[in-house]
Amino acid sequence: MKAERLEAISRAASSDSVLLTDEVSSGVCWHSTQHLEQPVAYDVVLPAGLHLAVGLATLKTSAGRQGEFTLPGMGLTAVYCAEDVQATTRLAAGPNRSCGLMLPTGDTQEDHVQQVIRRLREGPAMRATSSVPAAVLDRLCAPLDPWFQGHARAMALEARSLELMAVVWTWLNGEAAPVEPPSRHILHAHRARELLETQLAAPPSLARLARQVGVNVRTLTDVFRSQFGMSIASYVTRRRLQIARDHLLEGLSVSAAAHRVGYAPAHFSNAFQRQFGIRPQAFVRAMPTGACEMPDGANDA
Secondary structure, three states: OOHHHHHHHHHHHOOOOEEEEEEEOOEEEEEEEEEEOOOEEEEEEEOOEEEEEEEEOEEEEEOHHHOEEEEEOOEEEEEEEOOOEEEEEEEOOEEEEEEEEEEEOOOOOOHHHHHHHHHHHHOOOEEEEOOOOHHHHHHHHOOOOOOOOHHHHHHHHHHHHHHHHHHHHHHHOOOOOOOOOOOOOHHHHHHHHHHHHOOOOOOOOHHHHHHHHOOOHHHHHHHHHHHHOOOHHHHHHHHHHHHHHHHHHOOOOHHHHHHHOOOOHHHHHHHHHHHHOOOHHHHHHHHHHOOOOOOOOOOOO
């Protein structure tokens, strides 16, 4: 599978999509981030082979006889195509993050890959699930830590692709630990996240956010943590600092980046270090040496 095929799919999905692709031993590993102001619908050709992906998005994909699947905000998909297949996807507006592995026909001799393909051949060739823990999906969708360089980066990518394969294996073989059925309030958690994304510099109180969503505070905090693997406060802190980091990469000063996301400079420096393990001033000094991205890890307690 050539990375150019992935880039064509990304362009069809959205002109402001950011797609990173890397060759791994089994195929191509990719990571994509985007923010859509409006829903989009697009047609693409899925190349023959095995397609695995995890995403924090709301979408629906159909591909004729192959079947169709829907993700209600986050989930895991697996598709096997014996030949190139025309597919149509409808992607909801809002922030979307995803990563995946594309293994072309002819490069799928590994036993675990063949077993996944056999599972897909036994039932629908296109499948999706939202039962994977949110923390697992969030970790897989996070950018690769730029601390890994050269051969170490290649090893980390192989590890990421193997973890994705392990998640698919666990799902298709029914080996996952029992989980409670999705709450009827799951949509409230995603609505709360959407509202927070528009108010990160001055987030609403829990009481106000709960009123906006239409549930009580206890229900909202519980379902938000179950869906996204962290508290609402941790989510807001994490996203504000991620955005501030992006502003630093764009050339803003530390104080300007802090104000953009609603932080006083002194508090911002401490929070940035807790999130990324480095002071923002040191991060800015390190940028000319090739540091172009910081990890998304955070203290989610």
